Each structure stands twice: as C-alpha cells, then as structure tokens.
Amino acid sequence: KHTSGTGVVTCSNGKSMPVRVTAKAIGLTAGKWRIDNGKGTFSGVHAIQDVLGGYAQASAGVGLAKSGEAQVLTKGTVSLALAGAGEGINLGVDIGQFKIEPAR
Helix, strand or coil: EEEEEEEEECCCCEEEEEEEEEEEEEEEEEEEEEEEEEEEECCCCCCHHHEEEEEEEEEEEEEEEEEEEEEEEEEEEEEEEEEEEEEEEEEEEEEEEEEEEECC
16 A cells, blocks of 8 residues: 655644655555545644654554545654545555655
8 A cells, every 4th residue: 555645734833834745554455545635633743844754654444435534643752643534445454654754
C-alpha cells in the first residue's frame, strides 16, 4: 500500500507551511478506496518544523461503499490524529510509516 499527496500545516498563530505527505505500508490489504479532504490535528508541537518527519503507523480496517478512516500516529513526543472519509471497499491490516516533508 502506498499513497502520496500534498497539504498545508497551519498553526494557531497563523503560520503555515505547504507539505508533501507519503504513506507506505507492509501488510495484508485488499480493495480500492480513496480518502478525500483528510484532516489532522497535532499535539506536542513547539515549532511548525516539529511536524516534519516520519510517524509510526498501524491500522486495521474494513469498509464498503462509504468508507472512513481514523488513526493516531506518533513521532517521539509529537502525535498526529488523522481523520477522513471517502468511498470504496477495503479490508486489511498493515504497519508502516507516514511521512511529512516540506513541499518543493
């Protein structure tokens, strides 16, 4: 399983940074789905650059037609709660990495 995309990290003080996100996983999954307009909330961040890097990821899911996903990922003391909704069919268990890098 592999996916990538772009987004913007915005702080409560108004500072923002365009980012590229990628997720790679190893495991047993089947199906086809998409998540649109995913949102994330960070905790344990002192500076906007703290969000950059690789987060540990583990998930298990099953969905049919309207699919949804929610995960909490960690990187040291920084946590990222992700949520999104989409469509498709999915079944599986996987472990991998979610990476946030500055957009080029």
